[in-house]
Amino acid sequence: MxxxxxxxxxxxxxxxxxxxxxxxxxxxxxxxxxxxxxxxxxxxxxxxxxxxxxxxxxxxxxxxxxxxxxxxxxxxxxxxxxxxxxxxxxxxxxxxxxxxxxxxxxxxxxxxxxxxxxxxxxxxxxxxxxxxxxxxxxxxxxxxxxxxxxxxxxxxxxxxxxxxxxxxxxxxxxxxxxxxxxxxxxxxxxxxxxxxxxxxxxxxxxxxxxxxxxxxxxxxxxxxxxxHAQRYLSDQASNARSEDLSKCLSRFYKRNLEKREDDHDALSALFDSETQLNEHLKSVFNDMLERLGELGYPGVSNPHLVIKSALNPTTIMSQDTKVHYSMDGTSNGLTLPDNYNGLGFKNLIYMVVELLDLQAQWIDEKEDRALLQLIIIEEPEAHLHAQLQQVFIRQILNILKITDEDAYYYGMQLAVTTHSPHILYERGFKPVRYFRREGIAGTDQHSVALNLSTFYKDEPEKYFFERYMKMTHCDLFFADAAILVEGNVERILLPAMIEKSADNLTKAYLSILEVGGAYAYKFKSLIEFLGIPALVITDLDSVKQKTVDGSANMGDEDEDDEDVELEISDSAESGEIIKKYLIGKACLPDFENAITSNQTLVKWLPKKVLISDLLACNSENLIQNPTEASLSTVYITFQRMVEIIWGEEKHMVVGRTLEEAFGLENTEWCQSSEGKHVGLKLRTKPKSITELTEKIHKRVKSNSFNKTSFALGVLSSSSEEWIVPKYIEEGLKWLDRQVKVDIPIVPKEILEENIHSDMTSAEYESKKQSND
The missing domain is CATH 3.40.50 (Rossmann fold)
Structure with a gap:
């Protein structure tokens, strides 16, 4: 075609x-x-x-x-x-x-x-x-x-x-x-x-x-x-590396001075009146300053730029122009020198001026001017705080917009490298090109580039992703691995649990997404597309089961009952009829014929609905291995049977949620006066493990139990006093094995046989300067 x-x-x-x-x-x-x-x-x-x-x-x-x-x-x-x-x-x-x-x-x-x-x-x-x-x-x-x-x-x-x-x-x-x-x-x-x-x-x-x-x-x-990203802008304290905004604008002036016959009149006027000089500078910079005004930097009280003369008439051609900040938005009112304003604001203006200067150089090439200018901006967040990052990326296309006749003949494109979730938040995900590392350490390492607009084109959950990621975490696109957790409690406790169970993970860049059991499975396609390891920490969420026709009701009627449709993994290939379940009220996992209300366990892994089937799963049932279609490997972990001791009694038990699992596996501490502040201590000492399990379940389920207070109470205690629930510990150790934070291995052809054989891996990488 x-x-x-x-x-x-x-x-x-x-x-x-x-x-x-x-x-x-x-x-x-x-x-x-x-x-x-x-x-x-x-x-x-x-x-x-x-x-x-x-x-x-x-x-x-x-x-x-x-x-x-x-x-x-x-x-x-x-x-x-x-x-x-x-x-x-x-x-x-x-x-x-x-x-x-x-x-x-x-x-x-x-x-x-x-x-x-x-x-x-x-x-x-x-x-x-x-x-x-x-x-x-x-x-x-x-x-x-x-x-x-x-x-x-x-x-x-x-x-x-x-x-x-x-x-x-x-x-x-x-x-x-x-x-x-x-x-x-x-x-x-x-x-x-x-x-x-x-x-x-x-x-x-x-x-x-x-x-x-x-x-x-x-x-x-x-x-x-x-x-480039390495921009050193500050006041006099940064010594030789500093470059103030006035010098930057001075270069812009020298390179973009209006080439007209009356420039000589303007230069002559400099010797007669500083006012005339200021008017001349204003005419040179007027277009650039108007574009800077489009930045819309938050706040009505932010100063406006004014270019003012600081020239000695006897040494006019060797002097630099000075930037002042107008306090009332006019050129005749109170002004302050540029080193009296915030560093972030100066950096924003500096970057825009530099970009306008690059564009001006291209426009000035009258003969054989390139049809297209590609401007590469490396990590604009290097010296901009969150709000300024969003201002910059929001307005930069308007500021660099080509106007007049040039707009018909010439084009411009921008490429921005970034680690900033704020920039992604502002631009959305369609322009994102995700660079994914592949291979193992050494000579097999390489990268591929993925087009997120292609992913979103055919993704039914694209609007969910865009809204959810904007509200929570854009940093998934910069992570070595992802951890999807149920809610606020897991998110609060996870850093401390990582330190206790898998300290090596603290060296990796992890994106912890609070997605809830109802939504974790929706991230399946995105995780697979990105091809990064992912750990899903979710809850067993046992509930009573009701039949489709309402007969043989094994639970109480509830207005919030809902339908759950499930195609169990081992019956999908045989083409059996999809089973339909009705969810009843929450119950202990050992309740007869209890099912899970957790959609992640139903629709992702292990695709089972009966609690008894879930508890019978081994690790292989909970791991999604890489395939030709996706390099991502996923492990889904939830509460498992553990042996606890209460008095003279030993028994295998399982909690329904994180709080219950924590209370059961830390029984002695939670029921002691030292652990009372976490909120799981019972008023009367249970006589049996069964009673203990039931009462902890009721305590966590009650309206008086504050989950956030529980999490903060655990954090305020010494990590030596409590242990990480087994299912979370196993998941973190699995992820630790997937994420390798190794020093790059230099091939022996470089280390052993050539002139750089005395270089360490770190020295080699520094010398090579090849991987951002």
Whole structure:
């Protein structure tokens, strides 16, 4: 099917990166206006933006051997270790590539003639491949062999001596001569030779572009600018790293000074009147200041920016302009210098000014101006508190909006890397691109990019997710693992329970979602999509069962009774009729034919309704293992049978909820005067375990029992006084085994055989600077 030519300005549709840092082969979809790149630490968000910057801006000299995906290192050394490889003409060393796919419109076809597959092309998507590849793999190998031969006589003959002269191997050689041995080459891509995911089909060879045409072509199509995260803005206390807002605006002025004949009149006026100078500065900055006003920073009493002169007429050209803050919103009233305002407000303005400056540089390129500017903003939350983060992301598209005739001919896209849930809250999840880590430590580590708009497109619970996540936790998209809990009590107690049961989890980034038993199962599709480990801590929630026709009623009538439909897992394949249950009042788990009202246990795992069946489940019944469709592994844990001692009596019991399980497994402490404050101490000492179980159940169920007070009471006690309920402890230990917080393993090809063999893993990662 032939695609229609786009009526919009040219946009990046997607890009694919191969063999660059964490990326073996990754496709990233790009939104037409703004894309939000998220993911756990070290997942590759920044690496993706670095690749765009380095390839598009022709920064060949910035590439190092560490920019190659770790899977390439052994290939490089294997080629170098075989002396016969240097005489093979078709030998090819690994290369790094970036595929860019653009949505193009008919009026811009003259700009991309060299990229068209043929003269009959009638599509809307064109492709460009930029490859960082050897000038000649064979000649590189020859030079490597020559260098190695020159130092062969210096190799110690004694086996106990580890010294090896340079080059020890081919990686060692390329670490020094990569920029001389590799170059950029450019290829046009035919979309018909790719599948729907832009994977190249077999037996297709892209067309190599002439070198003198390729670089100007790229420059005419796309400009990539980056606002980096490391912005050091503060007052004089930060010494050499400080840069005040006045200097930032001074640079903007110098770069964007109106180029008109009457500028000389304005400059002349500076010597006559400071008032005239201020008017001149106001005319230069007026548009920028009006755009800053669109930020809508919360609060009516926040100051407005005013640009005022601080120049000595005798040294006018060497002075900087100063920023003042107007206290009454006018340029003639009381003003204060910029270092008298809050750091967060200054940082917000600084970032916007820098972005406007990047846009102005692009606009000023009158000849061969790129059709599209991609601005990459790295972690805007670095120096902005929560409210300012939302202000920034809410208004930035309006502030950078292209106006007048330029809006028809030129386009702009933004890509934002972030760890801020506040930014996700403000923009929603459709522009989110989630970078997921895959593989194990070492050379098998890689990342993939997931498009959340694709997930939401076919997800029946998408509105629930969007509303719920906005109200609670957007940090799920940055987590190493997720823990879904019943309610407020579990959320309050979980950090302390983690410290007692699985201390290693404190080193991981966990997202704890309070979802309740009725809604945990709704997160199944999202957890599977993200592919992260998840622990679901839920309750047994035993209730009395009623039949469909109301006969043989095993519980009391209740106006709140509801229907529960269940397809039990072991009957789903055989096609048995779905069983229907009516829920009665809460009861002890050992009540005859008791069922669960917990929808997570019914609809997710283990898909059983009878309490007796649930208690008979083993760990295998409660684990959802990874599949080809999802890498996520899930463990659902709920109250289990435990042995307790009361007086001379031992008995296996099970609680219905967390509070009951805690009270039963911490019987002595909860029934002592020391544990009275948690609210589970009974007035009279029970005579048997059965009586104890019944009374704790009634206490927790009563209106007088305050669950939050119970949780806070446990927290206020020494952790040595109580134990974690067994079902939670088992779940946390399971999650601990899934989440590995290891120091990155440097392959032995790097550690043992080349010039960096004395580097630790941490030093290597710092040197490599490859994974955000």
């Amino acid at each position: 032939i695609n229609k030519i786009s009526k919009l300005t040219m946009k990046i549709n997607c890009f694919r990166i191969q063999n660059f840092r964490r990326f073996k082969n990754i496709l990233v979809d790009v939104e037409s206006d703004i894309s939000i790149l998220v993911g756990a630490n070290n997942s590759g968000k920044t690496s993706a933006t670095h690749a765009l910057d380095m390839f598009v801006n022709n920064q060949k000299d910035k590439f190092t051997i560490y920019d190659f995906n770790s899977s390439c290192w052994s290939i490089i050394n294997d080629i170098g270790d075989d002396p016969n490889q240097s005489i093979i003409d078709d030998i090819e060393l690994p290369q790094i590539s970036l595929d860019l796919w653009f949505n193009i419109r008919e009026t811009d076809l003259h700009r991309v003639l060299y990229l068209l597959p043929d003269l009959t092309w009638e599509g809307s998507i064109i492709g460009l491949r930029i490859v960082f590849q050897p000038k000649s793999s064979r000649e590189t190998l020859v030079r490597f062999m020559e260098s190695k031969a020159k130092v062969a006589k210096y190799v110690p003959k004694e086996k106990d001596k580890k010294y090896k002269p340079w080059p020890k191997n081919l990686i060692d050689f390329l670490s020094k001569h990569l920029s001389q041995e590799y170059e950029f080459r450019y290829y046009s891509l035919d979309q018909s030779k790719f599948d729907e995911q832009f994977n190249q089909k077999e037996n297709y060879t892209p067309l190599l572009l002439q070198n003198d045409k390729s670089k100007p072509l790229v420059k005419s199509l796309l400009r990539v600018d980056t606002l």
